[in-house]
Structures are given as C-alpha cells and as structure tokens.
Amino acid sequence: MTEQIQLTLYSFRRCPYAMRARMALSYAKLSYTLREVDLKNKPEALLTASPKGTVPVLIVNETQIIDESLDVVGWVSQQTNQPLDFDVNKHVWVEKLHQKFIPTMHRYKYPERYPEVDQADNLKLVNDFLTSLDGWLETQQKDMNPWVEIALFPLIRQLWIIDDGWTHADIPNVTNWVEAISQSDEFMRVMEKHAVWQSEATEPVIIKF
C-alpha cells in the first residue's frame, strides 16, 4: 500500500530538523525523492510549496505539504504499524527540548550572538537539562518510543559535534545513546552527502529502502 505514496523531501544535510524527517522516513523504510537545498539559494519550488522557506518540507503525492519537522515525524509514523497515538509536539521531553534545551544550546553554540549571556551560567543550564534527560533515558532502556527518539536525537547530537572541548556532566545514558545512534549504519546513511537540487532540470536523487 505504502509503495503507491509519492514522497519528495526538501532537506539540508546538516539541519537537525531535516534530520528528523530523514530519520523518520528511514525508520519507516519509506522511499523518497530527496531535494538537497542550498539554504542561501533556495529553489523556487521550495518557496512555492512553503513560503516560509525552512527545511524539512515533505510533499506527499504532489499535493499535501508538511513543513514542520515534528509534523513530518507524526505523519510518517501514521504510515507504519507503530503509529504515534499522541501528538509528538506535546511529548513532555519534546516540549522540554524546545523550551529549555534548544535556546540554551544555541547560546552555547553561538556565544558571539549573545554577548550578554554569562556562558558559565548557560553551560550549567545545558548540563542540568542533560542530567535530567540522562535520568529519564535510564528509565526508558529499550522501550523508548522510536518517534520521540527521532524528535530528540538530532538536536541533542548538536552538542557532540561542537568541536570546542566541551566537557559535560556525568551523563552515561545520554552519551551511550548519542554514540550508538551516531555510529549506526542507518544514521550514517541518513547523513550521506547528495548533490544540491535546484530545479526540475536537476538529476533526481532517490533514497530507496
């Protein structure tokens, strides 16, 4: 049944929100046409589909447009035999991620944009969040909802790829979780590089499962 659905994804390889979409499609084994976007030179077709011009944007059967990453995750889940039975936007850890972690992580990642922020205080907020997440992950073990995992992982991973000798609190569960997913074949494939798409004249890239 799912074979008949035609999917096109506008994405940007390093964008954590776009990673959510690619991870969800990969987990669901839904094949799709990938349009890797140059965010500094966005294709007209992306802006026509979604004028706000962010990625990811998933186009279903050339008509339905889903332009928020968590909505993509929710939609993809519905195509599987493990559909979400709640709104992933409202999951307690997804809410905490957006309200607490992402703003502090941004201030940590781009200190030059936030000269007024005391980085020691900010780093403490980041580490407090991670310590708390670590405790929660310990209770999840293998029972973690895969869609919640996909919603959380790419954003948390961002800290692991900041190359500044970041020393974090003692968070073995978060560390093992980030490292296991990062090193998985599935995630490596999600992170493969593809040529930028500009228009219908560009050779299509099909991600097949």
Ligand SMILES: N[C@@H](CCC(=O)N[C@@H](CS)C(=O)NCC(=O)O)C(=O)O
């Ligand atoms: N709330 C959006 C956020 C997506 C987002 O901010 N994506 C960034 C890239 S990581 C983007 O497309 N920015 C537009 C730009 O850089 O012009 C979602 O979850 O899909």
